[in-house]
Amino acid sequence: MTTTDRAVAVATATVDPAQGAEPRARFGDLVAAEWIKLWSLRSNTWAFVIGALAVIGFNVGTAWDTCRYWTERDAGSRADFVRDGIPLSIAFTENAAMVLMLALSAIGATAIVGEYRTGTIRTTFTAVPARRSVMAAKVCVVTAVTTVFGAVVAAASFGLTQAVLSGRHIGVPIDHPGALRVLVASALLAPVSALIGMALGALIRNTAATMTASVVILLLLPLVFSADRYWAAVVDHALPAGAWIRLVDVDQQAVAYPWTLTGAWTVYALWALTTAAVAVLSVQRRDQ
Numbered sequence: 001m002t003t004t005d006r007a008v009a010v011a012t013a014t015v016d017p018a019q020g021a022e023p024r025a026r027f028g029d030l031v032a033a034e035w036i037k038l039w040s041l042r043s044n045t046w047a048f049v050i051g052a053l054a055v056i057g058f059n060v061g062t063a064w065d066t067c068r069y070w071t072e073r074d075a076g077s078r079a080d081f082v083r084d085g086i087p088l089s090i091a092f093t094e095n096a097a098m099v100l101m102l103a104l105s106a107i108g109a110t111a112i113v114g115e116y117r118t119g120t121i122r123t124t125f126t127a128v129p130a131r132r133s134v135m136a137a138k139v140c141v142v143t144a145v146t147t148v149f150g151a152v153v154a155a156a157s158f159g160l161t162q163a164v165l166s167g168r169h170i171g172v173p174i175d176h177p178g179a180l181r182v183l184v185a186s187a188l189l190a191p192v193s194a195l196i197g198m199a200l201g202a203l204i205r206n207t208a209a210t211m212t213a214s215v216v217i218l219l220l221l222p223l224v225f226s227a228d229r230y231w232a233a234v235v236d237h238a239l240p241a242g243a244w245i246r247l248v249d250v251d252q253q254a255v256a257y258p259w260t261l262t263g264a265w266t267v268y269a270l271w272a273l274t275t276a277a278v279a280v281l282s283v284q285r286r287d288q
Helices: 005-010 027-040 042-068 075-079 084-089 094-118 118-125 133-167 181-203 207-222 230-237 240-247 261-281
Strands: none
Touching: 005 042, 027 042, 027 094, 027 133, 042 084, 042 133, 084 181, 084 230, 094 118, 094 133, 094 181, 094 207, 094 240, 118 133, 133 181, 133 230, 133 261, 181 207, 181 261, 207 240, 230 240, 230 261, 240 261
């Protein structure tokens, strides 16, 4: 029995007495089936491991370089290092955020595109005709797993980078002003990116095209729409990367068109809810 067959068997394990032998899948069964599917692919495990090591490596490497060249900084720069919030910017760097967004969007896309590519999605929908329920279960599993992943990676990055910086007595504790916000914003960037990948995968159903669209939304658009013009700033503020940058900006650097923390959290929430809805609703009327 293949992994897909086992997952389908779990999803259809409950029998509705009113329908005789006709199976009726409960949502908990569908979640269990999607859990099996997610972890049955060895590539997913490796993607999580390599992604975590890359993100943490970028952050720790930046902290290490800071300590290594600490004595080359001028006295004023060293004196204002903590006050300017630099230890928190090192706790989760922009390079690490880029890697996180790319890795998690790829994992989210694979959760859907992989089944369309192999044709196993037909088996799933034949066994469980309630397509929206299947996709909702998939969204729940991917969101839960990537949220835990983001929390672990963000916490590990913070702990290790501040431990390295403490060698120069410039590390900060978790109760430092703004530290918890940086930690939470960086952790939640993982599920938001994964849901974007899932939504694009559900719409496009092609690996290369889905990944290209993910790169455009997550990485290229923030570069094109700089925040020095009003409409460009509006677009930049509406993107996940722009929201993350605002949330981790603890020293409140002056910008031409400032916006609030509430607005940034709202952008996170809207991207998560909208992409989850797209992933669930897009399968209802399209051929498989």
